[in-house]
Amino acid sequence: MTLKILRALVYVGAILTALVLAGIVGYILINGIPHLKPSLFEWTYTSENVSLMPALVDTILMALLALVLAVPTGVGAAIYLVEYARSTSRFVRVVRMTAETLQGIPSIIYGLFGLLFFTTMLGWGLSLMSGACTLAIMVLPVVMRTTEEALLAVPESYKQGGFALGAGRVRTIFRCVLPSALPGIVGGVLLALGRCVGEVAALLFTAGTVAQIPDFGGQGIFALFDSCRTLAVHMYVLASEGLHMDEAYATAVVLLILVVILNTGANFAAKRLKRGM
Amino acid sequence: MMQEIKQDARIAPSLPVISETKMGVEELDLFYGEFQALKDVTLDFPKNEVTALIGPSGCGKSTLLKALNRMNDLVDGCRVDGLVSLDGDDIYRDVPVNDLRRRVGMVFQQPNPFPMSIYDNIAFGPRTHGIKGKAELDVIVEQSLRDAAIWDEVKDRLKKSALGLSGGQQQRLCIARALAVQPEVLLLDESTSALDPISTAKIEDLVVEFASKYTVIMVTHNMLQALRVSTKTAFFLLGEMVEAGDTDELFTHPKDSRTADYVSGRFG
Ligand SMILES: Nc1ncnc2c1ncn2[C@@H]1O[C@H](COP(=O)(O)OP(=O)(O)OP(=O)(O)O)[C@@H](O)[C@H]1O
Numbered sequence: 229m230t231l232k233i234l235r236a237l238v239y240v241g242a243i244l245t246a247l248v249l250a251g252i253v254g255y256i257l258i259n260g261i262p263h264l265k266p267s268l269f270e271w272t273y274t275s276e277n278v279s280l281m282p283a284l285v286d287t288i289l290m291a292l293l294a295l296v297l298a299v300p301t302g303v304g305a306a307i308y309l310v311e312y313a314r315s316t317s318r319f320v321r322v323v324r325m326t327a328e329t330l331q332g333i334p335s336i337i338y339g340l341f342g343l344l345f346f347t348t349m350l351g352w353g354l355s356l357m358s359g360a361c362t363l364a365i366m367v368l369p370v371v372m373r374t375t376e377e378a379l380l381a382v383p384e385s386y387k388q389g390g391f392a393l394g395a396g397r398v399r400t401i402f403r404c405v406l407p408s409a410l411p412g413i414v415g416g417v418l419l420a421l422g423r424c425v426g427e428v429a430a431l432l433f434t435a436g437t438v439a440q441i442p443d444f445g446g447q448g449i450f451a452l453f454d455s456c457r458t459l460a461v462h463m464y465v466l467a468s469e470g471l472h473m474d475e476a477y478a479t480a481v482v483l484l485i486l487v488v489i490l491n492t493g494a495n496f497a498a499k500r501l502k503r504g505m
Numbered sequence: 506m507m508q509e510i511k512q513d514a515r516i517a518p519s520l521p522v523i524s525e526t527k528m529g530v531e532e533l534d535l536f537y538g539e540f541q542a543l544k545d546v547t548l549d550f551p552k553n554e555v556t557a558l559i560g561p562s563g564c565g566k567s568t569l570l571k572a573l574n575r576m577n578d579l580v581d582g583c584r585v586d587g588l589v590s591l592d593g594d595d596i597y598r599d600v601p602v603n604d605l606r607r608r609v610g611m612v613f614q615q616p617n618p619f620p621m622s623i624y625d626n627i628a629f630g631p632r633t634h635g636i637k638g639k640a641e642l643d644v645i646v647e648q649s650l651r652d653a654a655i656w657d658e659v660k661d662r663l664k665k666s667a668l669g670l671s672g673g674q675q676q677r678l679c680i681a682r683a684l685a686v687q688p689e690v691l692l693l694d695e696s697t698s699a700l701d702p703i704s705t706a707k708i709e710d711l712v713v714e715f716a717s718k719y720t721v722i723m724v725t726h727n728m729l730q731a732l733r734v735s736t737k738t739a740f741f742l743l744g745e746m747v748e749a750g751d752t753d754e755l756f757t758h759p760k761d762s763r764t765a766d767y768v769s770g771r772f773g
């Protein structure tokens with residue numbers, strides 16, 4: 229009897245989740261697709277065309293830059309914690325607790341920190357660089373924790389097999405342990421990517437809202453210090469101005485598609501990487 | 506006449522068959538933190554023979570085996586006192602650890618193929634030790650798989666994942682993987698206990714063959730297995746080495762009453 233109720237609950241939960249998800253996606257698509265006009269994709273933003281193209285490019289730049297900073301650091305830290313540090317050491321416990329705490333902090337706090345540190349103290353201004361660094365710090369604990377979990381889930385016997393053949397620690401970790409942990413790590417990176425792409429609060433403080441593509445052609449590397457707006461910020465601005473709700477929905481559709489493409493790409497890259505390892 | 510004398514002279518020195526010691530432990534104490542898992546163990550492992558380590562669960566057989574290739578280094582708080590030697594060299598001081606583990610290969614209780622192709626599993630060890638050439642690796646992979654009597658079963662699927670093999674095949678793959686680095690000593694820790702009787706018999710046959718090329722040290726719970734494949738046996742109890750000697754002798758005329766109890770099945 230209880231089993232039946234439990235099973236019913238499981239089904240209800242699954243159906244509700246699917247419905248909510250389908251509802252949201254459907255709502256966005258219905259409201260957004262009719263307003264996907266070519267003018268939305270012009271290279272430069274004006275208040276007439278409300279183009280989302282600069283924001284699209286900025287989003288990709290911002291997310292990539294943040295991940296380039298956060299993923300190697302986070303994965304490296306996790307490898308150190310799991311494979312090198314003694315699991316009982318105080319240092320490990322402190323780092324782990326800090327990471328867990330940081331994971332739960334609202335993003336606006338990271339935004340404030342970024343504003344004080346990168347934007348003001350380092351004098352980077354409202355810029356791609358300040359924003360990406362802030363996002364990197366924000367997602368670092370996510371990458372670290374998921375990588376740690378993934379590494380811990382790899383059977384100890386792989387490691388023993390590697391060592392028993394005379395492989396050193398580095399080779400054993402990179403050849404025997406990491407490939408198995410890769411799907412888990414990619415999961416963490418996707419989570420981080422999602423947070424970068426969806427972040428608004430932290431970026432308003434650190435990257436600003438200028439709707440333009442950083443001028444790498446003209447300024448080279450210094451373009452990193454141009455202000456820019458990601459799609460999520462773009463949507464926020466459009467919606468809060470209240471003049472371009474239709475375009476905001478259209479932007480949401482593009483954001484949705486972008487996330488799907490990025491996820492698929494990451495999974496594909498992981499598969500290739502795993503085979504190459 | 507001269508010839509006869511010469512012949513005699515050639516035969517004479519080899520008449521008393523004294524087997525050479527490949528590995529040895531002397532007064533070995535091993536601690537896991539406060540707990541002493543091995544107590545003053547002294548034991549020789551003769552070259553090109555199969556030595557079986559027997560004893561009830563928890564008596565320290567695996568611990569001794571792991572002391573022989575320093576896998577205990579991976580255990581936090583493990584401390585070793587005493588001498589462990591390979592060809593007379595102190596393995597804790599005079600032999601680089603990765604070199605030691607190449608020379609002293611290990612096969613575990615549970616088959617543990619890496620999650621990669623069969624070929625890459627076998628090539629892992631040689632690659633680790635600097636062999637990169639495809640042609641050379643091909644030869645090593647085939648020879649190792651043949652030596653572990655699994656070549657015919659896998660030769661058409663070398664590029665497939667090793668995880669798709671059966672348990673018995675996986676274990677022979679792991680043996681092949683250990684052979685691929687041309688070890689001198691093979692440590693087997695209950696390597697058949699997770700397998701079906703047919704796979705077990707195959708591996709036992711292999712071990713008997715290996716004695717001509719390798720020094721084999723195997724832990725087993727199966728006394729019939731010890732009788733079938735080993736020439737020397739050592740019996741352990743609560744971290745102590747109670748008795749060691751020729752396998753037949755130890756099983757038929759044990760000197761210690763505890764050994765007698767164990768081999769006649771009166772211990773758990
Ligand atoms: N990593 C470890 N940390 C602490 N104690 C350990 C560790 N490994 C083994 N021991 C202890 O050392 C003793 C010997 O263990 P060992 O694994 O060598 O026994 P064994 O003879 O191989 O037993 P089995 O036949 O069950 O495999 C046991 O009491 C065990 O609890």
Ligand SMILES: [Mg+2]
Pocket residue numbers: 566567568694724
């Ligand atoms: Mg054991």
